[in-house]
Amino acid sequence: MEVDYIIVGLGLAGLAFTEELIKNNKTFLVFEDSSQNSSSVASGTYNPVILKRFTAAWNGHEQLQLALPFYEKIFKKIDKNLDTKFTARKVFNSVGDENNWFTAIDKPTLSNYMQPKILKEKINGIIGEFGFGELKGIGRIDTKELIKRYRSYLSLDEKLKEEEFEYNEIDFLEDGVNYKGILARKIVFCEGYGLKQNPFFNELPLNGTKGETMTIHAPELKIDFLLKSSIFVIPIGNDTYKVGATFNRKDKTSKTTEEGRQELIEKLEKTITVPYTITEQNAGVRPTVKDRRPLVGVHAIHSQLNILNGLGTRGIMIAPTIALNLFNHLEKGEELDKEIDIKRFL
């Protein structure tokens, strides 16, 4: 078998690069072993405003302009719209928060999202004595369903191999690789935190930050917007909400923990006052990087090997932009954005 590309990993990064290949009529084969699950457990929100500090996420506005039509196209292929648009309300903790909101709103990209009116009315079931700031233009993609459906879509065409990619089986050829009889021009590694097992790229400073979320059923809450206090409460339909997430830099497993659950409960009880039951808990490791920028580029010795990783906490918005940049770099000689190029660590 001969293909242009082998892709290792089918989370948001692998999916975005695969889409570039399909768009450009390249042949490929994807390997996926379910050893990581960051994309499937992600809360799925896209929001270019960092609500902790009222600042703009790195290139967030530009990334979102590319990302929304990108996912829209995929929804047509998989026959299901998985994007829910809503507003968000940021709970203010003090009068100072209100002042900071007004200071931030004057910044060019933030004014596209942050509303100038502060909401002071009490909302049933929510603690918020200092009022709320409102955001527009944001939403959520159901990444669990997206990944599941996209894998089925590739399987139909026999483009997906659900097995581990074994690094020591790569034979290097002059203009490509031979992997267990599959001849490929290039490999793109999109392994998320699984990168740590990859002998060709594991010296890159991928830290990994574990996150846990819970799903709750809260029939008296009745909100149709994303609520942000020290945690997110995201409406996902039928009186259920996703609550998250934790940030743990020590534990690198994808297992749910009692510690994570207790942290979420504690924060939730400072946010809402209505009864709820926990119906689900999930955990995954976000591929975070020391300098908070993606890890993209070509191996210094083996130019057949490439990496698309380090999507951090905002994979939904970032993936389409960096996949396009890597594809254009490999196929059209376009420069890689210096901020994402792994050469910065050489």
Ligand SMILES: Cc1cc2nc3c(=O)[nH]c(=O)nc-3n(C[C@H](O)[C@H](O)[C@H](O)COP(=O)(O)OP(=O)(O)OC[C@H]3O[C@@H](n4cnc5c(N)ncnc54)[C@H](O)[C@@H]3O)c2cc1C
């Ligand atoms: C709790 C939580 C909440 C989050 N919420 C959000 C959010 O609201 N919005 C947002 O934008 N982002 C969010 N994120 C971050 C987002 O999930 C990540 O940025 C993104 O999913 C990373 O995608 P990825 O494809 O790089 O990694 P992954 O999704 O981990 O995919 C890598 C894939 O590679 C496979 N793999 C690895 N090694 C091998 C191998 N040797 N052979 C075969 N397959 C292999 C793994 O099985 C895996 O499927 C959240 C993350 C977590 C954990």
